[in-house]
Each structure stands twice: as structure tokens, then as C-alpha cells.
Amino acid sequence: MIAARGLRKSFGRTTALDGASLALPSGRVSVVLGPSGHGKTVLLKCLAGLLRPDAGCVDFDGRDVTDMGERELYSFWKRVGFVFQESALIDSLTVEENLALYWRVHGSLSRSALREKVAAVLDTVGLAGLGSGFPEELSGGMKKRVAVARALIKEPAYLLCDEPTSGIDRRNAGIMKDLLRRCGREGSTTLVVVTHDVQLAREMADHVVGLRKGRVLFEGGPAQLTEDRLDRLYEGVDNER
Numbered sequence: 328m329i330a331a332r333g334l335r336k337s338f339g340r341t342t343a344l345d346g347a348s349l350a351l352p353s354g355r356v357s358v359v360l361g362p363s364g365h366g367k368t369v370l371l372k373c374l375a376g377l378l379r380p381d382a383g384c385v386d387f388d389g390r391d392v393t394d395m396g397e398r399e400l401y402s403f404w405k406r407v408g409f410v411f412q413e414s415a416l417i418d419s420l421t422v423e424e425n426l427a428l429y430w431r432v433h434g435s436l437s438r439s440a441l442r443e444k445v446a447a448v449l450d451t452v453g454l455a456g457l458g459s460g461f462p463e464e465l466s467g468g469m470k471k472r473v474a475v476a477r478a479l480i481k482e483p484a485y486l487l488c489d490e491p492t493s494g495i496d497r498r499n500a501g502i503m504k505d506l507l508r509r510c511g512r513e514g515s516t517t518l519v520v521v522t523h524d525v526q527l528a529r530e531m532a533d534h535v536v537g538l539r540k541g542r543v544l545f546e547g548g549p550a551q552l553t554e555d556r557l558d559r560l561y562e563g564v565d566n567e568r
């Protein structure tokens with residue numbers, strides 16, 4: 328269970344989170360939905376301990392992430408895979424090297440075991456055989472899948488994904504949704520997806536959160552996604568739905 332209470336975060340005069348509280352169930356797919364610029368990425372980073380909120384707490388399986396020191400955060404991050412909105416792959420490393428990096432730093436796997444792990448995770452994301460190329464040779468959608476693979480190779484208990492389907496074509500978006508669904512449903516992974524894509528929420532979510540102006544407007548099962556609530560969530564920015 329990830330439970331956040333009263334999260335506040337400002338950057339200068341911009342308030343990104345304005346007292347957001349939510350409770351995301353373990354072993355399920357949670358989707359945080361909301362318009363652009365309303366705090367989704369900041370929220371996800373606060374949940375993952377990548378950003379420290381100005382106020383509020385994040386209970387992650389009984390520990391407050393906002394209260395962790397550097398050492399505890401590093402061991403916490405071993406259990407949490409994070410897919411950044413912009414993929415954030417390392418351009419100077421091949422796809423395989425990007426994927427192997429975590430285990431090179433944290434593990435004591437043999438070369439052949441690591442090679443097998445990398446090949447297996449590339450296969451999982453439908454990119455078998457593309458490991459020797461560099462990220463710049465890939466489409467945006469493929470890069471996002473490599474970013475998911477890089478998170479999955481840690482075998483995380485939690486997978487936090489920022490806009491996994493935005494800015495990519497429909498085919499790649501479909502592949503991504505299938506992939507995330509498999510991670511969320513078949514595995515023991517708790518999946519948290521942040522998106523502005525209502526369709527993705529309808530297709531994937533066991534649990535939904537509507538975030539507007541840094542506050543939670545609604546939260547609960549997928550039945551929460553009524554036209555009325557979505558109208559309020561996207562009021563004034565309806566073209567983003």
C-alpha cells in the first residue's frame with residue numbers, strides 16, 4: 328500500500344501539489360489521471376522519494392519515504408522501478424548497457440547470467456535483438472519500452488510509470504498497454520501509472536485517482552470515471568482528454 332497524506336510542493340510561486348492525499352492498493356494497477364501541468368509527475372516523484380515534498384508524508388509499506396535518509400532511500404529504490412516521462416536513457420550506452428547498468432552496480436551476477444537477464448527483459452518488452460543499438464536509433468515508443476525494461480530488470484515490487492503512452496503512435500501505445508497489463512496482472516508488481524489519457528485509465532485501472540490543481544478530486548474504483556467527474560477534472564482543458 329502506498330498512502331500519501333497532505334502532500335504539498337511548490338516551486339517558487341508555482342504550487343504543484345496542494346495537499347494531495349491518496350491510498351493506492353498493493354498488487355493492483357492504479358492510474359493517476361489529470362490535465363497537463365496539474366502535478367502528476369511531481370506527485371509520482373514524491374511517492375518514489377525522488378522529490379521531497381514541502382509538507383505531508385508518503386507511507387510506503389509502513390515506512391515514510393519523506394523521512395528516509397540517503398542510505399535508506401537507496402535500498403528503497405531497489406524495490407521501486409521508475410519510468411520517467413522522457414524515458415531518460417543514457418545516450419552514450421547501448422540499449423543492453425542501459426539495461427545491464429543496475430545489476431553492474433548492485434549485483435554480483437556473472438556475465439552470462441546478466442546477458443540472459445538483459446535478453447529476457449528485452450524479449451518481454453518486444454525488442455529482442457535490438458540490444459546492441461543505441462537509444463537514438465529507436466523511435467520514441469521503443470525508447471519508452473526500453474525505459475520500462477530498465478525498470479523491470481530490477482524485478483521491482485513497485486513499478487511507477489510516468490505517461491507511458493503519451494507522444495507515441497497507436498501501435499506502440501497498444502504494445503505498451505499490453506505490457507503494463509501483464510506486469511500488473513500476472514506478476515506481483517504494484518503498478519502506478521500517471522497519465523492524461525482517460526482511455527488508458529478505463530482500460531487498465533483497478534483504482535483511479537483524479538488530480539486537478541495539485542489536489543485529489545476523486546479516488547476509488549474505475550466506476551469513479553463518470554462523465555460528470557471527468558468534466559470537472561478537465562474543466563477548461565477538455566482537449567487533453
Ligand SMILES: Nc1ncnc2c1ncn2[C@@H]1O[C@H](COP(=O)(O)OP(=O)(O)OP(=O)(O)O)[C@@H](O)[C@H]1O
Pocket residue numbers: 338341342343361362363364365366367368369370412523
Ligand atoms: N523542477 C521544477 N521546477 C519548477 N517548476 C516545476 C518543476 N517541476 C514541476 N514544476 C511545475 O509544477 C507544476 C506541475 O508539474 P508536473 O510536471 O507535475 O505536471 P504534469 O501533470 O506532470 O504535466 P504533464 O501532463 O504535462 O506531464 C507545473 O506548473 C510545472 O511547471
Ligand SMILES: [Mg+2]
Pocket residue numbers: 367368369412489490
Ligand atoms: Mg508529467
